[in-house]
Each structure stands twice: as structure tokens, then as C-alpha cells.
Amino acid sequence: MTKNMEPTTTVQRLPMYHRCLQKLNTEGVEIVSSKELGEKVGVPATQVRKDLSYYGEFGQRGVGYQVSLLLKHLRKILGLEKEWKIVLVGVGHLGQALIKYQGFRNLGLNIDYAVDIDPQKVSTQVAGVEIKAMSELEQIITKEEIEIGIIAAPAQVAQEIADKLVAGGIKAIWNFAPRYIEVPYEVKLVNEDLSVGLIGLTYHLAES
Amino acid sequence: MTKNMEPTTTVQRLPMYHRCLQKLNTEGVEIVSSKELGEKVGVPATQVRKDLSYYGEFGQRGVGYQVSLLLKHLRKILGLEKEWKIVLVGVGHLGQALIKYQGFRNLGLNIDYAVDIDPQKVSTQVAGVEIKAMSELEQIITKEEIEIGIIAAPAQVAQEIADKLVAGGIKAIWNFAPRYIEVPYEVKLVNEDLSVGLIGLTYHLAES
DNA sequence: TTATATCTGTTAATTAAATAACAAAGTTCA
DNA sequence: TGAACTTTGTTATTTAATTAACAGATATAA
Numbered sequence: 225m226t227k228n229m230e231p232t233t234t235v236q237r238l239p240m241y242h243r244c245l246q247k248l249n250t251e252g253v254e255i256v257s258s259k260e261l262g263e264k265v266g267v268p269a270t271q272v273r274k275d276l277s278y279y280g281e282f283g284q285r286g287v288g289y290q291v292s293l294l295l296k297h298l299r300k301i302l303g304l305e306k307e308w309k310i311v312l313v314g315v316g317h318l319g320q321a322l323i324k325y326q327g328f329r330n331l332g333l334n335i336d337y338a339v340d341i342d343p344q345k346v347s348t349q350v351a352g353v354e355i356k357a358m359s360e361l362e363q364i365i366t367k368e369e370i371e372i373g374i375i376a377a378p379a380q381v382a383q384e385i386a387d388k389l390v391a392g393g394i395k396a397i398w399n400f401a402p403r404y405i406e407v408p409y410e411v412k413l414v415n416e417d418l419s420v421g422l423i424g425l426t427y428h429l430a431e432s
Numbered sequence: 433m434t435k436n437m438e439p440t441t442t443v444q445r446l447p448m449y450h451r452c453l454q455k456l457n458t459e460g461v462e463i464v465s466s467k468e469l470g471e472k473v474g475v476p477a478t479q480v481r482k483d484l485s486y487y488g489e490f491g492q493r494g495v496g497y498q499v500s501l502l503l504k505h506l507r508k509i510l511g512l513e514k515e516w517k518i519v520l521v522g523v524g525h526l527g528q529a530l531i532k533y534q535g536f537r538n539l540g541l542n543i544d545y546a547v548d549i550d551p552q553k554v555s556t557q558v559a560g561v562e563i564k565a566m567s568e569l570e571q572i573i574t575k576e577e578i579e580i581g582i583i584a585a586p587a588q589v590a591q592e593i594a595d596k597l598v599a600g601g602i603k604a605i606w607n608f609a610p611r612y613i614e615v616p617y618e619v620k621l622v623n624e625d626l627s628v629g630l631i632g633l634t635y636h637l638a639e640s
Numbered sequence: 641t642t643a644t645a646t647c648t649g650t651t652a653a654t655t656a657a658a659t660a661a662c663a664a665a666g667t668t669c670a
Numbered sequence: 671t672g673a674a675c676t677t678t679g680t681t682a683t684t685t686a687a688t689t690a691a692c693a694g695a696t697a698t699a700a
Contacts (some may be wrong), residue, residue: 235632235635236628236632238631238635239625239627239628239631239632240612240625240628242631243610243611243625243627244612264612265612266612300638301635301638302631302634302635302638303631303634303635303636303637303638303639304631304634305638306634306638308634308637317528317529317532317533318529318533320525320529321525321526321528321529322626324525325525325526325626326586327610327625327626327627328626328627328630331627331630331631333627333630333634371637372630372633372634372637395637396633396636396637397633398629398630398633402451402535403451404448404452404472404473404474412633412636412637414629414630414632414633416626416629417447417448417451418530418533418535418536418624419447419451419535419536419539419541420444420447420448421606421622421624422536422539422541422580422606422622423446423447423450423510423511423512423539424443424444424622425580425604425605425606425620425622426510426511426512426514426516426541426580427443427446427509427510427511428511428604428620429511429516429579429580429603429604429620430508430509430510430511430513430514431511
């Protein structure tokens with residue numbers, strides 16, 4: 225009898241709850257029910273309760289959830305309490321946009337390291353982040369104990385970069401290159417293919 | 433007895449097959465098996481066959497799939513044959529990166545219209561796309577018969593923009609604002625919350 | 641105080657998705 | 671030719687995820 229694990233879909237919904245609770249908290253709302261929270265993020269109340277139940281009992285029957293308390297728990301669950309070290313590889317248009325993206329800052333996630341293959345870009349700064357040479361990548365990861373790597377480089381070099389990240393001892397990779405890359409089992413990989421979202425729309429428009 | 437519909441997960445995998453087939457095609461590969469294709473995109477062979485089976489019979493038993501032919505079918509299925517008209521709202525860092533993103537161009541998807549609320553940006557160009565005033569948005573959509581809208585604006589104004597897109601007669605919306613927005617049933621909505629991917633990594637690193 | 645309404649956490653039922661199994665069709669090679 | 675492999679498309683089975691149902695707690699108001 226193995227323990228009941230959280231579905232991957234639950235993990236994808238947690239950030240939405242977190243975001244909503246952040247907003248409610250700044251608005252001064254103190255209590256929220258699974259029904260209200262669900263409506264705000266487009267998920268049934270029963271799904272909200274189920275999702276949270278994988279991690280503990282955070283609410284009070286007949287009352288609801290204390291916003292600030294649930295927010296705190298979610299921050300813990302999502303690993304937002306810790307300060308993560310993140311390196312971005314490939315400072316093109318997308319890479320720069322990611323460095324400047326306010327959404328990450330609001331979560332306390334800052335991209336403080338960046339490397340690029342273009343010598344022209346090396347030693348320049350983007351939003352206060354100094355761009356280092358690609359040749360230094362492995363060393364930087366090891367020395368600075370960087371845990372998360374973001375690949376925002378062309379598909380052709382994505383695997384090569386992934387290998388370097390792994391060699392440096394990276395623990396997790398967020399890959400924006402539209403390509404399947406292979407990493408060791410112990411390295412967590414999330415692919416973010418921007419085309420998929422857009423094609424999702426053309427697909428539905430085409431069939432209707 | 434209703435007809436067997438394709439799962440949403442299948443629709444998400446189709447772009448990966450398409451991308452892989454494009455590559456194989458340019459490499460001059462003529463035939464590919466579900467096993468090979470699956471390995472290249474990280475999906476079991478049986479899943480590849482199942483996914484394709486929702487749309488027809490594209491292979492030959494004992495042989496495999498003709499790359500160019502399957503590619504053609506997939507382009508059709510994914511709605512990449514048609515020329516779509518796309519408007520981007522919010523030409524900030526992310527918006528500019530999206531306009532310049534090569535991945536869309538490779539699919540024949542071009543963002544040819546853009547609007548921004550900042551008067552300083554209006555009438556300037558980004559990668560050849562002239563930025564129009566926000567006040568013109570609704571009119572542009574109607575006049576140019578634009579089908580797809582991309583929201584790359586701050587969360588606070590996302591719903592307002594969505595309403596304008598809908599009022600103009602948009603058929604589908606791709607929302608990058610980290611916020612739940614409501615649109616009429618007949619408008620297709622895809623949310624692309626960049627934070628979700630990154631939090632997915634911190635979550636897994638935190639629990640291990 | 642007591643009935644009524646609210647809301648959570650959890651178990652049960654249902655629905656969706658992935659995987660396995662296999663017949664049908666095609667290829668290769670002795 | 672015919673036996674041994676390949677490989678697809680489809681049906682059957684298993685696993686995963688969602689939804690429904692409801693007991694246990696709490697609040698509210700008569």
C-alpha cells in the first residue's frame with residue numbers, strides 16, 4: 225500500500241492558488257472558502273480541497289481557510305521560502321525578457337546569473353545582471369552553487385548547453401528551446417515550448 | 433454512444449510530433465516508425481500511434497510513416513495551412529520578444545499587429561510591426577478580421593484587454609498575464625503563466 | 641438551546657488518459 | 671514460396687485524475 229501521491233495536475237494548480245491568495249492577502253481579505261478560491265482560479269471547490277489535502281489540513285470546517293496562513297503554507301510547499309540561485313543561458317530577446325520579467329521578482333525568484341556565447345554581449349549588463357562567457361558556465365554553477373538553469377538559446381545548441389549545466393552540477397533545468405533534450409534522471413526538467421500554446425489556438429480554430 | 437474524442441494531452445503532443453517531423457524532413461529522412469518518432473520526442477510508440485489514430489490512418493503496416501506525408505497531415509490538423517491574423521497587446525519586454533520570436537515564424541505564424549497603451553511607443557516599430565494605440569484595438573480587429581489576440585500586458589489590465597478583444601470579435605486569446613480571465617464560451621482561451629514552469633522546479637527541489 | 645446553514649477533509653464513484661495486447665498488413669530472406 | 675520479422679491501427683486493460691457524496695465541525699439565528 226503506497227501513499228497517495230499528488231497528481232502532476234495538482235502541482236500545476238498550486239501556483240494559481242498561491243497567486244490568488246497573494247492578491248487576497250494584499251486586499252486584506254482574511255478568510256476564503258474553497259468555493260470562492262475555486263471560482264477565482266476557474267477550478268471546482270472540490271478540486272481545491274482535494275489538491276490541498278495532499279499536503280495537510282489547512283482549513284477550518286464551517287469557516288474556510290485563513291488567507292495569510294494558507295499562503296504561508298503554500299509558499300513552503302512550493303519552495304518559495306528558500307533563496308534559489310538561477311542562471312540563464314542565452315541572452316537573446318527571450319532571455320532578456322525573462323531577466324526583466326516582474327512576475328518572477330514578485331515570487332522572490334531572481335535571475336542573478338547569465339551567460340551568452342556572443343563575445344559582444346559578454347561583460348555588458350541586462351537589468352543589473354552581468355553577462356558572462358559561455359566558457360565560464362560550468363565553473364560558475366559549481367562555484368556559486370547554482371541550482372536552476374534556464375535555457376533560452378536556439379534549439380541547435382540546447383542539448384550541448386544542457387550537458388554543460390549538468391556537468392556543472394545543476395539540479396533543475398527550464399528549457400525554452402523547442403526541442404526534446406535529455407538529462408540524467410536526478411535532474412528535474414521542465415520544457416516550455418511557446419509554440420505549443422499558439423498552435424493550441426490554431427488547432428481549435430481550424431477544426432471549428 | 434458519442435464518438436471517441438481526442439484527449440487534450442494528445443493535442444499538446446501533436447506540435448512536438450510536427451516539430452520533429454519538420455526536422456526529419458529537412459534532413460531528408462523519408463520513413464519514420466512510431467517507435468523512432470516516440471523516442472525523439474520522449475513518448476512511447478503506442479502513444480504516438482494512439483494520438484495519430486484520432487485523426488485518421490497515416491501510416492503503412494510493416495513500414496511506418498512517410499515523413500513528408502505525415503507532416504502535411506499534421507500541418508492540416510494543427511491549422512497551420514491557413515494564414516492567421518494575430519494581434520499582440522502590450523509591447524513590453526515580453527511582447528517584443530514574442531514579436532521577434534523565430535519559432536512562430538518557422539510555423540508560418542506571424543504577429544503582424546501590435547498595440548500598446550504608452551503614447552511614446554505608438555507609431556514606432558518593432559521588427560517591422562507598427563505599434564498602434566490601444567484605443568484603436570477593437571476597430572483594428574474588426575476591420576482586419578483578426579482571429580487571434582495575445583495579451584502580454586500587466587495582470588491589472590488583462591481582463592479589460594480581453595473584453596476589448598472580445599468586443600472586436602476575436603476568436604481566440606493567448607494570455608500571458610498571470611491572472612484568470614473570463615471570456616465567452618465561444619472564444620478559445622489558452623493561459624500561459626510563465627511562473628508556473630519555474631515554480632514547478634522550485635517545488636520539486638524543495639521536496640527532495 | 642436547537643434547528644439550519646456553511647464548509648472542510650476524505651472516501652466512493654466516475655471519467656479521462658495511458659499502456660498493453662494483438663490481429664492485420666507488409667517486408668525480407670532463405 | 672513461405673517462414674520469421676516489422677509495424678500499424680484498434681480493442682482491452684490498467685492507471686491517473688476528477689467529480690460526487692457525505693460525515694464531522696463550526697457558525698448563525700430563532
